[in-house]
Amino acid sequence: MLGSIxxxxxFAAALRMAxxxxxxxxxxxxxxxxxxxxxxxxxxxxxxxFFGTVVALATGNPWLGVIAAMVSGxxxxxIHAFASINLRADQVVSGTAINILALGVxxxxxxxxxxxxxTTDPSAMLRPVFKFAMADxxxxxxxxxxxxxxxxxxxxxxxMAIIIAIVAQWAMYKTRWGLHLRALGxxxxxxxxxxxxxxxxRWVAVLISGALAGLAGANLTLEQVxxxxxxxxxxxxxxxxxxxxxxxxxxxxxxLASLLFGFADALQIKLQIFRGQIDIPPQFFLMLPYVLTVVxxxxxxxxxxxxxxxxxxxxxx
Amino acid sequence: xxxxxxxxxxxxxxxxxxxxxxxxxxxxxxxxxxxxxETVTEEPKTDIKAAMVTDVxxxxxxxxxxxxxxxxxxxxxxxxxxxxxxxxxxxxxxxSNIDQLATAGYNPIFAVGxxxxxxxxxxxxxxxxxxxxxxxxxxxxxxxxxxVSLLFNEHEGSYLAGVVxxxxxxESFDSKLNSDNVIGFVGGMDVPLIxxxxxxxxAGAKSVNPDVKVISLYTGNFTxxxxxxELGYSLIEQKADVIFAAAGACxxxxxxxxxxxxxxxxxxxxxxxxxxxxxxxxxxTSMMKRVDAxxxxxxxxxxxxxxxxGTAQYFGLAEDGVGLAPYHDFETKVPQSIKDAVDKARQDxxxxxxxxxxxx
Numbered sequence: 001m002l003g004s005i006x007x008x009x010x011f012a013a014a015l016r017m018a019x020x021x022x023x024x025x026x027x028x029x030x031x032x033x034x035x036x037x038x039x040x041x042x043x044x045x046x047x048x049x050f051f052g053t054v055v056a057l058a059t060g061n062p063w064l065g066v067i068a069a070m071v072s073g074x075x076x077x078x079i080h081a082f083a084s085i086n087l088r089a090d091q092v093v094s095g096t097a098i099n100i101l102a103l104g105v106x107x108x109x110x111x112x113x114x115x116x117x118x119t120t121d122p123s124a125m126l127r128p129v130f131k132f133a134m135a136d137x138x139x140x141x142x143x144x145x146x147x148x149x150x151x152x153x154x155x156x157x158x159x160m161a162i163i164i165a166i167v168a169q170w171a172m173y174k175t176r177w178g179l180h181l182r183a184l185g186x187x188x189x190x191x192x193x194x195x196x197x198x199x200x201x202r203w204v205a206v207l208i209s210g211a212l213a214g215l216a217g218a219n220l221t222l223e224q225v226x227x228x229x230x231x232x233x234x235x236x237x238x239x240x241x242x243x244x245x246x247x248x249x250x251x252x253x254x255x256l257a258s259l260l261f262g263f264a265d266a267l268q269i270k271l272q273i274f275r276g277q278i279d280i281p282p283q284f285f286l287m288l289p290y291v292l293t294v295v296x297x298x299x300x301x302x303x304x305x306x307x308x309x310x311x312x313x314x315x316x317x
Numbered sequence: 318x319x320x321x322x323x324x325x326x327x328x329x330x331x332x333x334x335x336x337x338x339x340x341x342x343x344x345x346x347x348x349x350x351x352x353x354x355e356t357v358t359e360e361p362k363t364d365i366k367a368a369m370v371t372d373v374x375x376x377x378x379x380x381x382x383x384x385x386x387x388x389x390x391x392x393x394x395x396x397x398x399x400x401x402x403x404x405x406x407x408x409x410x411x412x413s414n415i416d417q418l419a420t421a422g423y424n425p426i427f428a429v430g431x432x433x434x435x436x437x438x439x440x441x442x443x444x445x446x447x448x449x450x451x452x453x454x455x456x457x458x459x460x461x462x463x464x465v466s467l468l469f470n471e472h473e474g475s476y477l478a479g480v481v482x483x484x485x486x487x488e489s490f491d492s493k494l495n496s497d498n499v500i501g502f503v504g505g506m507d508v509p510l511i512x513x514x515x516x517x518x519x520a521g522a523k524s525v526n527p528d529v530k531v532i533s534l535y536t537g538n539f540t541x542x543x544x545x546x547e548l549g550y551s552l553i554e555q556k557a558d559v560i561f562a563a564a565g566a567c568x569x570x571x572x573x574x575x576x577x578x579x580x581x582x583x584x585x586x587x588x589x590x591x592x593x594x595x596x597x598x599x600x601x602t603s604m605m606k607r608v609d610a611x612x613x614x615x616x617x618x619x620x621x622x623x624x625x626x627g628t629a630q631y632f633g634l635a636e637d638g639v640g641l642a643p644y645h646d647f648e649t650k651v652p653q654s655i656k657d658a659v660d661k662a663r664q665d666x667x668x669x670x671x672x673x674x675x676x677x
Contacts, residue, residue, distance in 0.1 A: 009554050013547055020543075107375065107406060116377025119542075119566050121594050122573075225542040225573050229566040230375065230406075234541040265544075269551050272534045282507045286537035 005270045008149025013269070015154065016224070018255070018262030019161045020045065020216040020233075024240035025247065025254035026161075026168050027212030033172065033249055034205030035185040035309040039095035040080050041213045042237025043102030048073045048217025050106040053228040054113065056123035056221075065123065066157070066218045073214020074207050076102065081206035085199055088313030099237075107230050118230065125226040126155045155223040157215060161255070164212070168251035181205060185307030188314045198314045213237070242293045249307065260296075264289040367392055367616050368401040368423035370414040372430030374539065374565060375404045380586030381565075381608060385429045385452055388612030396620050411436040419444040425619055427452055427612055431510055437464060448624060450615045452608055453510065455629075465618075466629040467611040471510070471604075472517030472673045473666050474639030475561070478583050478604045479521020480662050481641070481655060482559040483529050485581065485601065490650040493579040493599070494558045498526070501552035501580075502533040503545060503571045505564035509676075511535075514563035514585070514604070516677040524671075525658055532557060533677070539565030542573075549574025559583065559601065575599045581647075588642035601651075603642035610638060635667045 024041045031038040048069035056065030076098060083094040114120060130152045135141030172178035180201055183191045188198045216236070221228050239261055246260075247253025268285040275282060369389055371382040386402055393400045401423060403414040411433050418426050419440065425448040428437045434454040441449050441461040449464040460466050482500045489496075502518055504511040519531045532555055534548040545567030552560055553574060560575060561583040562568030568585060575582040576599050584603030590596060611632050618624040632638020641659065644651050665671040 004555060007554060009550060013550065017543075017547065103406065110377070114377070116375075116383075118375050118377030118382075119569055220543055225546055225570045227542070227569060229540050229542050229569070231373075231540050232542055232566070234538060234544070266547070269534060269547055273532055273551065273555060275533065282504075282535040283537070286507075286535065 004273065005267070007270075008146045010266050010270055011150040011263075012153055013266035014259060014263035015150070015158055016262070017265045018258040019158045020219045020236050021240045021243055021261055022161045022165065022255045022258035023157075023216035023219065024213045024237055025243040025258050026165055026251045027209030027216075028241055028244040029247065029249050029251055029254045030168065030172075030181070030205050030212075031209035032244065032310055033181050033185045033307055034202045035188060035307060035312065035314070036081070036084055036202055036206055037091040037095065037311045038077075038080065038206065038209050039092055039238075039241060040077070040098035040102075041209070041216075041240050042233055042235065043095075043099035044073045044076050044210050044213035045217040045220070045237050045240075046102045046106055046231070046233045047076050048214030049221040049232060050109070050217070050228050052214075052218040053120055053123050053221045054109075056125075057120065060124050062124045062126045062222045065222050066126070066215065069218035069222070070211045070214040073210040073212070073217070075210070077206050077210025077213070080210075081203050084313065085202045085206070088315065091311050091313075103231060106228075110228070110230070120228045122226045123222070126157065126223045128153055128155050129159065155219075157219040157223050160215070161219075165251045165255035172251060182307075185309050188309050192314075192316065198316070202314070213240075216240075239289070239293060242297055245306075246296050248305075257296075261289055261293065264292045363397055363620050365396075365425075365616070365619055366399040366401070366421075366423045367425055367427070367619070368403070368418045369427040369429055369612070370411065370418065370433065371402065371404045372432060373405050373408060373410075374430075375406070376402065380589070380592065381453075381606070382429055383592075384587060384606070384608035385427060385612050388609035389427070389616070391609065391613045392616040396616060398616060398620070408432060412440065415440050416443075419447050424448055425450050425615065425624075427615070428454065429608070431455065431508070437461075448619065448626060450612065452611060455509075460627050460629060462627040465615055465624065465626055467608075467615060468629055468631050469606050469608075469611070469638050470513075470631055470633030470673075471563075471606065471639060472513040472520075472675050473634045474604045474606070474641065475514045475517030475563070476521035476524075476666065476671070476673045477634075477641050477659050477662055478561050478602070479518040479523075480525050480659050481521075481602060481651075482518070482561060482583060483522030483524070483526035484655045484658055485559050485651070486529060487526060488652060488655070490652060491581060491647070493575075493581055495556060497556035497558070498528060499530045499532065499556045499558065501549075501555070501557035501560040502531060503548050503552070503560060503562040503564050503568065504533060504535040505539040505567055506537060507535045511563055512677060513675050514561075516674045518561050519677055520674050521662065524662070536564050536567040539567060542566055542570035545570030546574045549580075550578060553578040553580050561585070561604070563604075569593060572596055572599065584642070590642065590645045597646040600645065601647055602644050605640055605642050607632065607638050607640070610636075633666075634663055 051072035052065040052069035055068035056062045083089040084091040135144045184201045243257035244254050246257035268288040272285050389400045392398050427450040429452045431453045437451050452467045536544045549571035559581045562571040563585045572582050581601045582599045589603045590600045
C-alpha cells in the first residue's frame with residue numbers, strides 16, 4: 001500500500017501543485033514587505049490565466065501567452081497600487097473589489113471573444129524542459145527514475161518559480177533595493193527621510209507581485225491544462241496568502257510553505273486511491289490541505305510578525 | 318486635489334463592480350430572430366415565455382447548461398415560444414436570476430443543476446402561478462405543486478460506459494491499453510448525483526469483467542481543471558488505462574492527463590468528442606445526458622396543457638434520456654464484441670432484466 005503512495009509522482013505532483021501557489025506567495029511577500037496588503041492575488045492569477053490562454057490561442061505561441069499573462073497581472077495590480085498607494089484606499093477593500101472584478105471581467109470577455117463562457121478551446125502549451133528516457137530496473141536505474149520523475153519531468157515555469165524564490169530572497173536581503181523594500185513596510189517615514197520615494201518603492205513592489213501572480217495563472221493554463229475555465233484558480237490566491245504568512249514574509253519561506261501545501265494536496269489524491277479499502281469519505285481527504293493551512297497558521301507558525309506598517313497608507317507630511 | 322481624486326476613484330470602483338456583475342445578469346438572445354420571424358407565419362404561435370437559469374458552469378460549459386439551452390432553442394424554433402437565459406456566476410446569483418425571470422412573466426422557468434434545488438423550493442412558493450422545471454434536482458422534502466423535477470438515470474448510462482471500459486481494458490485495440498486490468502473514475506463533488514455515475518460505472522465494468530479494479534477519485538469541485546489533471550496522472554500511475562470522468566470542467570484536465578500519459582477517456586453529459594476539439598485520440602465515447610430532450614419535453618407539455626406539476630420525470634435508457642455517444646475515431650477499432658455487449662446491456666436494462674445500483 002505504501003508503495004503506491006510514495007512514488008516519484010507524489011513528489012513531482014507536490015512540485016507541480018506548489019508552483020502557482022509559490023509564485024503568487026512570493027509576489028505577496030514582496031508586496032506586503034513594502035507595506036501593501038495584496039489579497040487580490042486570486043483575481044490577478046485568474047486574469048493572468050485568462051489572458052495567457054487568449055494570446056496563446058490567438059498566436060499559437062505559449063510563450064507570448066506567458067508574457068501576456070504577466071503584463072495583464074501588472075495592469076490589474078496597477079489598479080490596486082493606484083487605489084491603495086496614491087488614493088490611500090483601504091487595501092483589503094481594493095483587493096476584494098479586484099477579485100470580484102477579475103471573475104466578472106474574464107467571464108464577460110470570454111463571452112465577447114469566443115461567444116460562450118465556461119471553458120475555452122485547448123491552446124498551445126509549454127512542454128517539459130527535459131525529456132530523458134526512463135532506465136529499466138537495477139538499483140541505479142531506480143534512483144535515476146526517481147530523480148528523473150521528481151526533478152526532471154517539469155515544465156519551464158516550475159523551474160522558474162524555484163529560481164525566482166532564490167533570486168527574490170537574495171534581492172530582499174543582499175541588495176540596497178531589498179533593504180529599502182523591507183524598510184518601506186516597517187517604517188516608511190524613515191525611508192522617506194533618507195530620500196527614497198515611498199510611493200515609487202511601493203508601486204514597484206505591487207507591480208512585481210502582479211507580474212508573479214500573472215505568471216502563476218500562466219502556469220495553470222499554459223502548462224498544466226491548456227485551456228481556461230471560469231474561476232479555475234479555485235482559491236489558490238488565498239492559499240498563497242497563507243503560504244506567505246507561514247513563510248514569514250520571506251521568498252524562500254513562501255516557496256517552502258507552498259511546497260508543503262502542494263505536498264498535502266498531492267498526498268490526499270494518493271490517499272483517495274485507498275478509499276475502497278478503508279471506508280473514509282473523500283471529503284476527509286479533500287479537506288486535508290485546508291486543515292493543514294488552519295493548523296499551520298494557528299499553531300506551528302507561532303507569532304509571525306508582520307511588517308509594522310502593513311496595510312497603512314503612507315501620507316507625506 | 319486628493320479629495321477630488323478620491324471621489325473619482327470611488328465612482329470608478331463602483332462602475333467596475335457594476336461591470337463585474339453585468340455578465341451575471343440578462344443576456345440578450347443571439348441574433349437568430351429573423352429565422353423565427355419567418356417560421357412564425359407557419360407555426361402556431363403560443364404566448365408561452367420559457368426561460369432558464371444556468372448553473373455556475375454557465376453557457377459554453379459544452380455540456381449541461383448548453384444542452385438545456387439547446388432544448389430551449391428547439392422549443393423556440395418548433396413551438397414558437399419566446400425564450401430567455403440568465404447565467405449564474407456565483408451560487409448567490411440563483412435566487413436573483415430566477416426572481417428576475419419570474420417577475421418578468423417567464424413561465425416555465427428552468428433551473429439547471431442540483432445546486433439550485435433549495436432556491437427553486439423557496440421561489441416556487443413565492444410565485445405559485447409560475448411553473449418551474451428543476452433539471453437534475455431531486456426534492457427530498459416533496460416536490461412543490463408547480464415544479465416538475467427532471468431527473469436522469471445516470472447510473473443506467475454509466476453502466477454502459479462501465480461495460481465499454483471493463484471490456485476495453487482487457488483488449489489491445491489501441492496502444493494506450495495495457496494488460497493490468499485497472500480502470501479509473503474521476504468524480505467532481507462527492508454528492509449522491511455523482512455517486513450514481515460511479516455506481517453505474519463500477520457495476521457495468523464488473524458485469525463484464527469481474528476481476529477489474531476500479532479506482533475512484535474525487536476533485537471536490539467542478540471547475541479546477543488542474544486538480545482533474547492531477548487525478549488523471551494518479552490513476553494512470555496506478556495503471557488505469559480507461560478513465561471515465563463525471564466532474565464538469567475538471568474532466569477536461571483529466572482528458573489532458575490521458576493525452577500526455579497515454580490512456581483512453583470517456584466523456585460525460587455531452588458528446589465531448591465534438592465539444593472538446595482535438596480530443597479524438599483518447600476519446601473512446603461519452604455518457605450523454607439528454608438535458609435538451611428533457612427541457613424540450615417539459616415545455617411541450619406546457620404548450621399542449623399536459624404539464625404535471627409536483628411530479629418527477631425520469632429520463633433513462635428507455636426514454637433516450639441517457640446513452641452512449643458514437644465511438645468516432647475508435648469506431649473501426651472497437652471490436653464488435655464490445656458493441657454487442659453494450660447493446661445487450663442496454664436491452665437488459667430497458668426490459669428490467671438488469672437493475673443498476675444507484676450507490677456504489
